Amino acid sequence: MKAIRCKKYGLPSSLVLEDIENLKPGAKEVLVEVKACGLNFPDTLIIQGLYQIKPELPFTPGSDVAGIVKEIGTEVKHLNVGDAVFGFVAHGALAEEVIVPSNACFPKPPQMDFPIAASFMMAYGTSFHALKDRGHLAEGETLLVLGASGGVGLAAVELGKLMGAKVIAAASTDEKLALCKEYGADMVINYSKQDLKATIKEMTQGKGVDVIYDPVGGNYTEAALRGIARNGRYLVVGFAAGDIPKIPLNLPLLKEASIVGVFWGAFAMKNSKANMQNTMSLMQWYSKGKLKPHIHAIYNLKETSAALEEMMNRKVKGKLVVRT
Ligand SMILES: NC(=O)c1ccc[n+]([C@@H]2O[C@H](COP(=O)([O-])OP(=O)(O)OC[C@H]3O[C@@H](n4cnc5c(N)ncnc54)[C@H](OP(=O)(O)O)[C@@H]3O)[C@@H](O)[C@H]2O)c1
Numbered sequence: 001m002k003a004i005r006c007k008k009y010g011l012p013s014s015l016v017l018e019d020i021e022n023l024k025p026g027a028k029e030v031l032v033e034v035k036a037c038g039l040n041f042p043d044t045l046i047i048q049g050l051y052q053i054k055p056e057l058p059f060t061p062g063s064d065v066a067g068i069v070k071e072i073g074t075e076v077k078h079l080n081v082g083d084a085v086f087g088f089v090a091h092g093a094l095a096e097e098v099i100v101p102s103n104a105c106f107p108k109p110p111q112m113d114f115p116i117a118a119s120f121m122m123a124y125g126t127s128f129h130a131l132k133d134r135g136h137l138a139e140g141e142t143l144l145v146l147g148a149s150g151g152v153g154l155a156a157v158e159l160g161k162l163m164g165a166k167v168i169a170a171a172s173t174d175e176k177l178a179l180c181k182e183y184g185a186d187m188v189i190n191y192s193k194q195d196l197k198a199t200i201k202e203m204t205q206g207k208g209v210d211v212i213y214d215p216v217g218g219n220y221t222e223a224a225l226r227g228i229a230r231n232g233r234y235l236v237v238g239f240a241a242g243d244i245p246k247i248p249l250n251l252p253l254l255k256e257a258s259i260v261g262v263f264w265g266a267f268a269m270k271n272s273k274a275n276m277q278n279t280m281s282l283m284q285w286y287s288k289g290k291l292k293p294h295i296h297a298i299y300n301l302k303e304t305s306a307a308l309e310e311m312m313n314r315k316v317k318g319k320l321v322v323r324t
Pocket residue numbers: 039040041042122126147148149150151152153170171172173176215216236237238239240241242262263264265311312313314316318
C-alpha cells in the first residue's frame with residue numbers, strides 16, 4: 001500500500017510517497033482503509049522531530065482519519081468489517097490503510113462525509129476537552145480564543161458559543177476574523193494591528209476575560225494573560241508561533257488566575273471513557289447541525305507536502321484534508 005513516509009526529520013519537502021508492507025491489526029485494533037486524513041499542526045511538528053511524540057524513523061505521519069473498516073482484531077466488539085468510521089491515531093493516517101486502536105475508532109454518522117469526519121476528532125475533541133474539562137467554561141462567561149480561525153481555534157469559537165459564553169476571536173487578518181464572525185464570534189481582535197491587552201480591557205469594560213484558549217504561544221501569551229479576569233483560566237493548548245513563552249508568575253498571583261495545560265491526545269488514551277462521552281456530545285451537536293467543520297481545501301496524497309507547507313505558512317482557515 002502507498003504511504004507518506006518521514007525517513008529523516010525535516011520540513012514537509014523531505015517527505016516521500018512510497019509503497020510499504022500491508023498492516024495487520026492486533027486483538028484490540030482495527031484496520032481502516034483510509035478515505036480521508038485531516039491535517040493538524042502537530043503533523044508539521046512530528047515530521048521535524050519537534051513534537052512531544054518522536055516516532056522511530058521511518059514512519060508515516062497523520063492522525064485524524066476517516067474510512068472503511070477492512071479488518072478487526074479478535075477482541076473488537078463494537079465495529080464490523082465494512083463499517084464507515086472515523087478515529088484518531090498518534091501517527092500513520094497519511095496512507096491508504098492505517099491501524100486504529102478500537103477505543104479511538106467510532107462509527108461515522110451517514111450524513112457526515114469522509115473529509116468532514118476526518119476534520120473532526122482532533123479539532124473538536126481538543127477544544128471541548130479544553131473548555132469543558134480543563135477550563136470549566138460557564139454560561140455567561142467571556143472566552144478569548146487566540147489563532148481563532150485555525151483548526152482547533154475555530155472549533156473553540158463554535159463550542160464557546162454553544163456553551164453559552166461571549167466569545168472574543170483573535171487572529172492575524174481581517175479575512176480570518178470574518179470567518180470567526182460567521183462561526184459565532186461576538187467580538188474580534190486583529191492582533192497584527194491592535195494591542196491585545198488594551199483591546200481585551202476595552203471590550204470587557206476593564207474586567208478582563210474569564211477563559212483564554214491559546215494554541216499560538218509566542219508574544220501573544222503574556223499580552224493575553226495580562227487581560228485575564230480575576231479567577232480566570234488560561235488554557236495552554238499549543239505553540240504554533242514557535243516560541244514557548246516564559247511567564248512572570250506574579251501575573252496569575254495578582255488575578256488569582258490558573259494556568260492550565262491541555263493535552264487531548266493523552267486524555268483520549270488515558271481517559272478513553274470520558275473521551276467517548278465527550279465525542280458522543282459532540283456528535284449529538286453535529287447531528288443537530290450545531291457544528292460545521294470548515295474545510296479550507298482538499299488535497300490528494302501526492303500533495304501532502306504542499307498542504308503541510310500551506311499550514312506552516314499561516315495560510316489556512318479551518319481544516320486541510322488529504323484524500324487517498
Ligand atoms: N494540546 C493539545 O491537545 C493540542 C491538540 C491539537 C493541536 N494542538 C496545538 O494547537 C496549535 C494549533 O493547531 P491547529 O491544528 O489548529 O493549527 P492551525 O490550524 O495551523 O492553526 C494555528 C493558528 O496559529 C496561528 N499562528 C500564529 N503564528 C503562527 C505561525 N508562525 N505558524 C503557524 N500558525 C501560526 C495562525 O493564526 P493567525 O495567523 O491568525 O495568528 C493559525 O491559524 C498547534 O500548536 C498544535 O500543536 C494542541
